[in-house]
Amino acid sequence: MFVESELKREMASLGDLLGDTRVRYRKGETPFASAEELIDVDREIRTVLSRPLSDELQLEVRSLLARLRALDPR
Numbered sequence: 001m002f003v004e005s006e007l008k009r010e011m012a013s014l015g016d017l018l019g020d021t022r023v024r025y026r027k028g029e030t031p032f033a034s035a036e037e038l039i040d041v042d043r044e045i046r047t048v049l050s051r052p053l054s055d056e057l058q059l060e061v062r063s064l065l066a067r068l069r070a071l072d073p074r
Contacts, residue, residue, distance in 0.1 A: 002058040010061045011049060017065065018045050021072040030072045041067050 018041075024030045025038060041064060048060050 002053065002055050004053060007053055007058045007061065010058065010065065014045060014061055014065050014068070015049060017068050018042060020074075021068060024072060024074065029074075034071045037067075038071055041071065 021030060021038065022042075025035070030038070045064055045068070048057065048064060051057055
């Protein structure tokens with residue numbers, strides 16, 4: 001069972017990390033080869049952030065955090 005405050009914190013971290021990654025990509029600091037996957041992850045994140053809180057959502061948020069960190073490991 002998810003803890004609402006924990007999930008909200010993870011969702012905020014996901015949004016922040018996505019924003020930071022977008023900025024680094026525009027500056028050329030994230031590999032250009034990651035562009036296609038970054039676009040896919042970006043789309044998935046925007047969809048996930050609009051969904052109601054649930055156990056499944058928490059698993060997806062954690063998975064997306066891991067994928068985004070793998071694309072831009074800073």
